[in-house]
Amino acid sequence: MDKILYQLKRRKRILVFCAPHVLKVDAKLHRLNDNARPYFSLTGEVWDFRHREDPSMCGCIHDVILEHFPDLQIIADLHLSDEDGVPMHAVENGWYWYGGTKWQFRDNVMLASHLRVPIDWAQEIPNGMSKDWFTKAMDAQRPRWKQEAEAAIELLKSGGIKCHSDR
Secondary structure, X not given: OEEEEEEEEEEEEEEEOOEEEEEEEEEEEEEEOOOOOOEEXXXXXXXXXXXXXXXXXXXXXXXXXXXXXXXXXXXXXXXXXXXXXXXXXXXXXXXXXXXXXXXXOOOHHHHHHHHOOOHHHHHHOOOOOOHHHHHHHHHOOHHHHHHXXXXXXXXXXXXXXXXXXXX
């Protein structure tokens, strides 16, 4: 069961290849089923006025959403992050993109994207660090992540409705 804490929905008429469509956007902080913590989500649907059976595109269509609603950038940045702004599996996924596993070479672009840090910050992390050091570096990001989450919650509150909370 989906327990929505905050939700913001928007609709806008748009043109796709000169044909009229409707963009439906759903931004929220919610807890899905038995997830341990609520998380941010930004998804959308684009519906063609001529064909109403299925959307033309849907899901994590952030490029389309942000083209029409740029103020939702912070929600897009926090997509799949928990209520404190911590990215999904922050240490494990970050360690993977850092190149800390045998399956992946270091990828600073993906590392910066996952941790929501500038690329130069990711590039400055020295090679050969232990996972313990990497975990401490991630923990140092938590206050910033929390501030980002608080700003996103304020945006959801200002443009949406407060839904029931399971706390």
